[in-house]
Amino acid sequence: MARISLKDVRKSYGTAHVIKGVDIEIEDGEFCVFVGPSGCGKSTLLRMIAGLEDITAGSLSIGGREVNDLPPAERGVAMVFQSYAIFPHMTVRENVAFGLTIAGASKAEKEAKVAEAARILQMEHLLDRRPSQLSGGQRQRVAIGRAIVRKPKVFLFDEPLSNLDAALRMDMRMEIGKLHQQLGATMIYVTHDQVEAMTLADKIVVLKDGQVMQIGSPMDLYHNPANLFVAGFLGAPSMNFLKVTVQGVNGPTALVANTALDRVEVPTGGRHFAVGDTALLGLRPQYLGVSEGPGRLHGQVALTERLGAETVVEVTLKDASPLIAALSYDAVLPLGAPVALDFDPTRAHLFPAP
Amino acid sequence: MASKFTVSNRTGWLMAGPAILLIAGFVILPFFLAIGLSFSNQRLVSPNPTEFVGLSNYRQLLDLATLRLEPLRDEAGQVVMADGGPQYPAVRSLTRNNPDRPDLAGMREWFSFSTGGESRTVVLARDVVFMKAIVNTFIFVIVVAPVQAGLALCLALLINQRLRGINIFRAIYFMPVVVSIVVVSLLWRLIYDGQSGLLNNLLDAISFGMIPPVNWLGNPSTALGAIMAMSIWQAVGFHMVIWLSGLQTISPTLYEAAAIEGASKWQVFRYVTWPGLRNTAVLVLIVITMQAFGLFAQIDVMTNGGPLDSTQTIVFQAIERGYGKQDISGGSAISVILFVIVLSISLTQRWLTREKP
Numbered sequence: 001m002a003r004i005s006l007k008d009v010r011k012s013y014g015t016a017h018v019i020k021g022v023d024i025e026i027e028d029g030e031f032c033v034f035v036g037p038s039g040c041g042k043s044t045l046l047r048m049i050a051g052l053e054d055i056t057a058g059s060l061s062i063g064g065r066e067v068n069d070l071p072p073a074e075r076g077v078a079m080v081f082q083s084y085a086i087f088p089h090m091t092v093r094e095n096v097a098f099g100l101t102i103a104g105a106s107k108a109e110k111e112a113k114v115a116e117a118a119r120i121l122q123m124e125h126l127l128d129r130r131p132s133q134l135s136g137g138q139r140q141r142v143a144i145g146r147a148i149v150r151k152p153k154v155f156l157f158d159e160p161l162s163n164l165d166a167a168l169r170m171d172m173r174m175e176i177g178k179l180h181q182q183l184g185a186t187m188i189y190v191t192h193d194q195v196e197a198m199t200l201a202d203k204i205v206v207l208k209d210g211q212v213m214q215i216g217s218p219m220d221l222y223h224n225p226a227n228l229f230v231a232g233f234l235g236a237p238s239m240n241f242l243k244v245t246v247q248g249v250n251g252p253t254a255l256v257a258n259t260a261l262d263r264v265e266v267p268t269g270g271r272h273f274a275v276g277d278t279a280l281l282g283l284r285p286q287y288l289g290v291s292e293g294p295g296r297l298h299g300q301v302a303l304t305e306r307l308g309a310e311t312v313v314e315v316t317l318k319d320a321s322p323l324i325a326a327l328s329y330d331a332v333l334p335l336g337a338p339v340a341l342d343f344d345p346t347r348a349h350l351f352p353a354p
Numbered sequence: 355m356a357s358k359f360t361v362s363n364r365t366g367w368l369m370a371g372p373a374i375l376l377i378a379g380f381v382i383l384p385f386f387l388a389i390g391l392s393f394s395n396q397r398l399v400s401p402n403p404t405e406f407v408g409l410s411n412y413r414q415l416l417d418l419a420t421l422r423l424e425p426l427r428d429e430a431g432q433v434v435m436a437d438g439g440p441q442y443p444a445v446r447s448l449t450r451n452n453p454d455r456p457d458l459a460g461m462r463e464w465f466s467f468s469t470g471g472e473s474r475t476v477v478l479a480r481d482v483v484f485m486k487a488i489v490n491t492f493i494f495v496i497v498v499a500p501v502q503a504g505l506a507l508c509l510a511l512l513i514n515q516r517l518r519g520i521n522i523f524r525a526i527y528f529m530p531v532v533v534s535i536v537v538v539s540l541l542w543r544l545i546y547d548g549q550s551g552l553l554n555n556l557l558d559a560i561s562f563g564m565i566p567p568v569n570w571l572g573n574p575s576t577a578l579g580a581i582m583a584m585s586i587w588q589a590v591g592f593h594m595v596i597w598l599s600g601l602q603t604i605s606p607t608l609y610e611a612a613a614i615e616g617a618s619k620w621q622v623f624r625y626v627t628w629p630g631l632r633n634t635a636v637l638v639l640i641v642i643t644m645q646a647f648g649l650f651a652q653i654d655v656m657t658n659g660g661p662l663d664s665t666q667t668i669v670f671q672a673i674e675r676g677y678g679k680q681d682i683s684g685g686s687a688i689s690v691i692l693f694v695i696v697l698s699i700s701l702t703q704r705w706l707t708r709e710k711p
Contacts, residue, residue, distance in 0.1 A: 052610050073616025085611035089629035099615040145617075179613070 002063045002076070002153035002186040003028045004049065009058035011044055011210075018044050021058070021260050026203065028189065031180050035197040036191045036207035037233070042190045043158055045207070047189060050156050057284065062154060075154075078147035082159040084139045086131050086146070093127040093210075096145040103282040111350065115146040120182065123177075137168045144176075157189040161196065194234050198222070206230050228273060228351045231282045237312060237324045240283045243353065248279040256281055256348060260317035262296045266348040273350065282349035285312070288325035288341050290333075294342025299323065301333045315339055365618060366483075389480070393689035398680035411687035417480035421448060421460055425472045440472050449478065462707035487659075487666035490578055493586075495646040502586045502593060503638050509590065510597035511627075528591040533587060537647065544571035544585040546656075571657050574664035581652050581665060589645065593638050600634030601627065636707045639702050647696050668692045 005028040011019035019041050026032045034042040047053040049060060050056055051072035060068055065074045078099075086095045091334055093099070094095075096117055097110045105113075117126045121141045127163050131139055147155055157176070161169045180187050191197055197204050205231070206213040207220065214226040225231035231239050247263060249256035254273050257263040266281065268344040271280055288297075299317035305325045315323045333339065357667060394412055396404045425440035434441045449458040451565045461478040464485050469475045490650040513524050523559040530538060545552040548569030556566040604627065612622050650669040659674070662682045668688060676685020 051611075052613065072610075072614045077614065079611070080613045081607050081611065083605065083607050085605065085607040087608060087611075087625065087629070089632070090625075098612075100613075101625075102615050102617045102621055146611075150615075299457060 003037050004044075004154065004186060004188070005031075005061045006049075006063075007049065007059045007060075009045070009060055010056045012052065012056045018049070018057075018210050021312060022207075022210075022212055023214065024205055024215060026186060026187055027183050029188065031177075031187045031200055031202045033197040033201035033203070034188065034207055035192065035194060036157060036213075036232070038192055039140055040207040040208075040211040042192075042207050046156055046158055046188060046190045048152065049075075049154075050077055056277075068079070070294055077154040078152040079156040079158065080140070080143045080147050080148060080160045082162055083161075084131075086139055088131050088281050090130075090270045091127070092123070092129050092131070092145075095131070095142050096149050096259055096340060098122070098146055099150040099154045107250070108205050113149050114145075117149045120148065121145050122316050135166050137172060139166065140172060141210075144179070148179070153185060155183075155185055155187040157187065159190055159192070161192070162193070169196075194236065198234065204234075206233060212317065225282075228280065228282075228354065229235060230242050231349055231351065235284055235286075237285045239349070240288075241280040241282055241351075242317075242321060244281045244350075246273045246275055246279050248275060249273055249299060254279075258349065259319040264345050264348075266321050266345045266350050268350050271350065271352060273352065278353045280351045282351060283323075283343055284347065285324045285326035286328070287347045288323070288343050290325075290327065290331065291326050291340040291342035293340075293342075295342045297323065297341040297343075299347055301335055301337050301343075302338050302351050303335070304331070305322070306330055306332075313339075315341065320339060362565055385666035388686040388689045391683050392690045394683050396683045398677065398682045399558055400680075407683075411683050412691070413480070414684065415481050415484050415687055417461070417692065418464075418485075419478045420462055421445065421455075421458065421476045422469070423448075423466070423476055425561060442474055445476055445478070446505075483659075483663055483666055484668075484671055486663045487616075487668050487671045490665060491647060491649060491667045491669075494582060495643055497582050498586055498646045499642045502590055502642055503635070505586065506593035507597050507631075508637065509594040511600055511623075513594070514598055514601045524684050527594055530588045530590075531592045533588075534610045535651045536655055538584070538588050542580075543571065545657050546580050546584075548572050570660055574595045574662045577657055577665045579659060581656060585630075585646075585649070585652055589642075593642060596641070597631070599635060600631045610640045613705065632707070636704065639707070640703055643703065644696055644697055647692060647699075668695075 004023040004024075006022055009022045010017070022045060024032075026334070028264045029326070034045060036042050040200060044053060048055050051060075051067070051070065053067050059066055062075055088099065090098070093114055095113045099104075114127070115124070118127055121144060123138065123141050123145065125136055126134065131142065133215060136141065140163075143160070155179060159173050160176070164172060173196055176189075180200075189196070189200060201218050204218055204221050205213065205215050208229050208352070214221055214230045216224075218234075220236055222229055225234065228241070232241070242258060242259045242261060244256040246256055247255050251269070252267055252270070253265045254268050254280060255263055255265050261281070297315075297317060299315040301313060302316045302322065303314040304310040308330060309328070311327045311329065311333075312332055313325045313327060313331070315325060317323055321340070365650065382552050393406060394404050394409060395407045395410075423442045423445070425442055428434055428557060445463045448455070448701070449461050452458060461480050462482045464477045464479040464482050466476040476574060509527050509684065513520055513527065523648065547554070551567075551570070553570065554567040557568065568576060570576050608626050609629070610624060612626050648669050649667045653665050653667055653670045654673075657665040659670055663692045672688035672692065674685075675688060676682045
C-alpha cells in the first residue's frame, strides 16, 4: 500500500519560501502529475518526497508511515531523472541491476530481474551496451529499467521526457502510461508540459509559486478550472480572456458584455460577481466557431495558421483585443476579412478580474 | 583548403614569435643538444675539440658485470673463516690488472649475494653511484606516487563538501604548493635536525623522552624516507586540487540516483566516484611519476646525495656530473636515460589505464 499524503508541507531556504504549505493526497496506484511553470516548486516537491531535499515543516507520509526524516533508500521510492542519471561506466545490464547490486542480491536473482525489466521495456538487445552507445530515448528506458527492477511502491519521475525530441517524447509518454497500467504502482510525475499532464494523469496537481492552484482529474481541471491560472495553463492554444462588464447576476449565471461582445448569459462557476464588476470571460479557442449568422463576437482576421485538420485563427476584435479560435476544419479566411464568431455560453468561464 | 599554417599572417607570427623563440631556445634546442652531447666527450669548459665517442658515455653509466667469488682456502683446502663466515678475496684484486677479465677494469662492487654453497656472486657496476641513484629514484617514485595520490584523493574527498569555511581548509592544504621547494626544504632541514629539530622535540615530548633523537637526514636508513615524507607533504595540495576538479565533474544526479538506490558511502565511492575519476587518476599518476623522477631540489638543499649516497637521485647525478664535474656529456647521457625511463613508464601507465572497450 503506498498512499502518499502531504500535509502542510513547506520548504524554505533561509528566508526564501519555496514551498508554501502544500496538502496533497495521492491514492495507492494513482498516477499523479505535478504541473506548473518553471520555478513553481514542482521539482522541489518531488525531491522532498524522494528524500533528496529536507522538509522544512509539515508531514509527508508514504503508506501511512511518516517518512520526513527517513533517508531516500528507506522510503521505498524509485526515481527517474531528467538527465537520466545512468552510470556512464557501467553497461546497461549493470545499470539496471544497480539497486540489486547495492542490496547484495545473488547473480541469478539479478539476471532474472534484469531480464524481466528488459522484457517490459523491450530493451533486451541493449543490455550489453554502454550508455555512450545509446540514444536519448534508450537511455531513458535504462533509467526506467533501473527504477522498476526493485519493484518499488512509488515511482517518481522528474521531467523524464523533456530532453527527448517531440516524436520520441510521444512514444515514451505512451510507454510510461502503459507501464503504469502494467505495474499498478503509485507514480508521481513532474512536468511543465500540460499535454503530458493531461494524457497521463489520474490526478493533476497544478502548482504556482510553491502553492497548489488546483487538484483534480484532467477533465475536471480542463472543464472546471478553479481560477484564472489553471484556466490559462491547461489547454493549447490557451484560453482567451476577454475583459467584460457584469450587467446582471442571476443565480448560477451572469449577464456579461463588452464592446465587441453582445450580451450573453454565462455560468459563474460558483464565483461571486456584482453588477458593474469588471470580469474576465474565458473562452477556449476550440469552442469558438465561425458564425454563419450574426454571431456574438465581431472582428477582423489578423492571422491564420492552417494545420490541415485544424485552423488556428487570430482575430482582432472590435475593441482591439486579440482572440484565438481553433477551428476543427481547414478554413480559408482572408486576412483582414470581417468575421463573426459564436460560442456555446455554457462552456464559457467567468473569473473575477485580477 | 590551405592549412592555417601556410596562410601568411604577419601579426599572428609576430605575436607568437617571442614564445616560439623562448620555447625553441630553452626547451627544444636543449632537448636535441642533450641527445647530441650524450654521444660526445664534450666538457663544460675545455680547450680540446669535441669528439664523437658513440655509446661510451652510456656504457660508462650503465655497464654491469657479475663476478663469482670462491672462498679463500688455506693450504689444506679448508675454507678460511673470519667473523663467523667464510672469507672471500677482495673484489679489488680481481678487477685490477686481471688478465682473464680485462673488461672488469675500473668496476666496483655494487652489491653481492650468496648463490648457494660457499660461493658468492658480486654484481659490479662501472658507476656504482649512478646505480644507487637509479635505485633511490625508483624507490622514491614507487612510494611517493601511490601515497601522494591516495592522500591527495582523501583530502579532495574531505574538502569536496559544502561546509562553512571549507575554503580555509582548501587554502591550508594548498599552501605548501605555492611556497618555493627550496624554502620548504630549508624549513624541513630544521624540522629534521638531529639535535634540536622540531620532529625530535615533538617525538621526545609525546613519548616522555622514550624516543631518542634521530639524525633524520644524517642517517642512511632514514634520510631517503625523510625526504619522501617531506616531498609528499609539499605537493599533496596540488594533486588534491586536480582530484577536486575531477570530483566536481561528476554529475550530482548520479549521487542522488545512488542515494535513492540505497548505496552506502563506500558503495557510492566504489560505483560512482571512483569510476568517474578514471581520467583524473591517469593524469595525477602520470604527473606525480614525472615529478618524482625529477627529484632534485630537496636533495640539493637537504642532503647533497648523502649520507653514503643514500639519497643520490638521477637528476641530482645529472647536475652533479654536468656542472659539478663539468662533464656535460655525461650529464646529458643521464638526462637522456631519465627521458627514456619516464617516457616508457608514462606510456605503460597510459596503456594500463586505457579505456577498455
